[in-house]
Amino acid sequence: xxxxxxxxxxxxxxxxxxxxxxxxxxxxxxxxxxxxxxxxxxxxxxxxxxxxxxxxxxxxxxxxxxxxxxxxxxxxxxxxxxxxxxxxxxxxxxxxxxxxxxxxxxxxxxxxxxxxxxxxxxxxxxxxxxxxxxxxxxxxxxxxxxxxxxxxxxxxxxxxxxxxxxxxxxxxxxxxxxxxxxxxxxxxxxxxxxxxxxxxxxxxxxxxxxxxxxxxxxxxxxxxxxxxxxxxxxxxxxxxxxxxxxxxxxxxxxxxxxxxxxxxxxxxxxxxxxxxxxxxxxxxxxxxxxxxxxxxxxxxxxxxxxxxxxxxxxxxxxxxxxxxxxxxxxxxxxxxxxxxxxxxxxxx
Amino acid sequence: xxxxxxxxxxxxxxxxxxxxxxxxxxxxxxxxxxxxxxxxxxxxxxxxxxxxxxxxxxxxxxxxxxxxxxxxxxxxxxxxxxxxxxxxxxxxxxxxxxxxxxxxxxxxxxxxxxxxxxxxxxxxxxxxxxxxxxxxxxxxxxxxxxxxxxxxxxxxxxxxxxxxxxxxxxxxxxxxxxxxxxxxxxxxxxxxxxxxxxxxxxxxxxxxxxxxxxxxxxxxxxxxxxxxxxxxxxxxxxxxxx
Numbered sequence: 165x166x167x168x169x170x171x172x173x174x175x176x177x178x179x180x181x182x183x184x185x186x187x188x189x190x191x192x193x194x195x196x197x198x199x200x201x202x203x204x205x206x207x208x209x210x211x212x213x214x215x216x217x218x219x220x221x222x223x224x225x226x227x228x229x230x231x232x233x234x235x236x237x238x239x240x241x242x243x244x245x246x247x248x249x250x251x252x253x254x255x256x257x258x259x260x261x262x263x264x265x266x267x268x269x270x271x272x273x274x275x276x277x278x279x280x281x282x283x284x285x286x287x288x289x290x291x292x293x294x295x296x297x298x299x300x301x302x303x304x305x306x307x308x309x310x311x312x313x314x315x316x317x318x319x320x321x322x323x324x325x326x327x328x329x330x331x332x333x334x335x336x337x338x339x340x341x342x343x344x345x346x347x348x349x350x351x352x353x354x355x356x357x358x359x360x361x362x363x364x365x366x367x368x369x370x371x372x373x374x375x376x377x378x379x380x381x382x383x384x385x386x387x388x389x390x391x392x393x394x395x396x397x398x399x400x401x402x403x404x405x406x407x408x409x410x411x412x413x414x415x416x417x418x419x420x421x422x423x424x425x426x427x428x429x430x431x432x433x434x435x436x437x438x439x440x441x442x443x444x445x446x447x448x449x450x451x452x453x454x455x456x457x458x459x460x461x462x463x464x465x466x467x468x469x470x471x472x473x474x475x476x477x478x479x480x481x482x483x484x485x486x487x488x489x490x491x492x493x494x495x496x497x498x499x500x501x502x503x504x505x506x507x508x509x510x511x512x
Numbered sequence: 513x514x515x516x517x518x519x520x521x522x523x524x525x526x527x528x529x530x531x532x533x534x535x536x537x538x539x540x541x542x543x544x545x546x547x548x549x550x551x552x553x554x555x556x557x558x559x560x561x562x563x564x565x566x567x568x569x570x571x572x573x574x575x576x577x578x579x580x581x582x583x584x585x586x587x588x589x590x591x592x593x594x595x596x597x598x599x600x601x602x603x604x605x606x607x608x609x610x611x612x613x614x615x616x617x618x619x620x621x622x623x624x625x626x627x628x629x630x631x632x633x634x635x636x637x638x639x640x641x642x643x644x645x646x647x648x649x650x651x652x653x654x655x656x657x658x659x660x661x662x663x664x665x666x667x668x669x670x671x672x673x674x675x676x677x678x679x680x681x682x683x684x685x686x687x688x689x690x691x692x693x694x695x696x697x698x699x700x701x702x703x704x705x706x707x708x709x710x711x712x713x714x715x716x717x718x719x720x721x722x723x724x725x726x727x728x729x730x731x732x733x734x735x736x737x738x739x740x741x742x743x744x745x746x747x748x749x750x751x752x753x754x
Contacts, residue, residue, distance in 0.1 A: 380622070383611075383615065383618065383619060383622075384619075384622065386608070386610070386611065387608050387611070387619050390608045390609065390610055390611070391606055391608060393570055393590075393602070393606065394602060394606035394607070394608065395619075396568075396569070396570060396589075396590035396591050396594075397568060397570070397590065397594065397599070397600045397602060397606075397668075398591075398594065398619045398620060398622045398623075398667075398671070399591045399594035399595060399622045399623035399671065400591055400619075400622055401589075401591045402591070
């Protein structure tokens with residue numbers, strides 16, 4: 165989705181502050197490039213290794229970020245409950261796969277169970293998310309923006325509370341069905357778990373992009389996002405389309421939830437806050453409302469964290485969050501609409 | 513032109529519509545017969561757009577009824593009304609700016625299942641508006657106002673309507689384009705589509721109309737054959753600027 169051209173290209177005035185912005189931006193980018201280049205030349209192997217780890221986390225962030233961006237795109241609501249939906253999906257997958265089905269170690273049968281529970285968790289995420297929309301957000305659709313926003317915050321607490329009641333207040337260890345075997349690919353150590361994340365997340369992202377861009381339903385979603393009344397005049401059932409959007413957002417969060425549980429081997433009731441914040445940041449970084457932006461933002465944040473934590477010459481793990489949000493703030497200064505977002509046009 | 517002797521297609525009976533405490537349309541009764549062009553004119557805030565939006569199901573009437581081909585349609589959600597054969601090109605065009613012309617046209621045929629028929633309609637629409645063919649892969653929001661208006665009308669036609677509702681199709685257009693739009697409206701009628709038209713450009717709207725209704729602050733003030741009203745000095749003074 166590209167920005168709407170204003171028709172007539174206006175000539176920009178060159179002011180001292182604009183020059184300062186440009187210069188400082190070049191400086192910031194220069195420092196970042198220098199830092200990455202320094203690490204790349206001093207230890208290329210480690211750099212590649214850290215990149216793989218970063219992409220791995222980034223893909224999970226991207227899956228969650230998609231949920232924020234899809235929902236924001238269609239009803240302009242920042243769904244604060246989305247991170248907690250991810251948490252609840254992780255808990256659900258733990259309860260079903262690990263506890264109920266007892267799949268706690270790598271085996272052929274357990275891989276099949278994992279795939280089945282992956283589907284089940286996606287359905288779970290979709291059902292919970294559409295129910296939330298139906299119960300809480302739909303009736304506030306014509307209310308002032310603050311009302312659904314606060315409701316979303318409230319929903320976030322409700323989901324956290326359910327998680328808390330379900331698994332208690334301490335983090336729970338998950339005996340995963342994925343082996344901790346590693347491969348070596350020309351010197352880079354790749355986790356089997358990372359491969360699973362790649363193998364599941366990338367096709368999911370492709371399918372989602374396909375649904376939104378190429379299907380009739382997807383076209384209805386994009387139309388509804390742009391103009392609800394005009395969509396009704398086309399014969400689009402707007403309520404149903406919004407429900408569908410919440411369903412895919414929820415399914416993506418469900419997939420992220422089970423993969424988190426299986427690859428990190430731990431779930432906790434407050435997981436949603438932490439991951440939700442990062443994923444939301446990813447969505448904003450990429451340009452909220454833009455599907456590809458969410459994926460790009462997720463990958464970038466995964467990489468930033470990974471480079472920051474893992475590179476020999478760098479600030480180190482303690483500065484992880486600081487780095488992520490510093491970069492977010494800088495990006496917002498230079499590109500307020502996000503990387504792929506629309507540059508906001510001021511109405512005269 | 514005078515009223516046709518065909519059966520009624522759309523019947524609005526004693527319709528009252530309001531937003532909150534404000535009543536925009538009060539006790540309006542009108543009729544559109546098959547094959548007609550019916551114009552609804554009146555000054556700003558007379559309730560014209562409100563009436564159209566109620567017919568299309570975007571607004572719910574407070575009282576009164578709307579019948580389309582003998583079936584009651586008031587209170588039915590908007591997307592179901594499209595399925596019955598009413599397509600609406602809304603005020604302010606309301607095209608989907610971030611989508612291409614092509615996608616906009618496809619959305620106009622959203623409910624249609626007959627691929628062959630859709631293809632035929634599309635060819636017809638592109639024949640009516642060759643400009644759209646030139647711009648087919650362009651994002652709709654980047655087009656000029658006139659082109660966007662053509663797209664809005666073309667998009668409504670893609671639904672293969674029995675009744676085409678046009679709300680201010682000439683708004684903001686250059687005079688030469690206004691003429692083109694009105695010519696196109698007459699051409700569309702020749703293909704058997706019934707048209708309910710709202711226009712600020714009252715004189716042109718009356719001239720092409722078989723029958724016309726004049727609204728004033730939500731009330732029906734006058735009705736009559738289009739040509740007769742166009743020649744009426746009282747109308748001329750009140751609505752035609754002179």
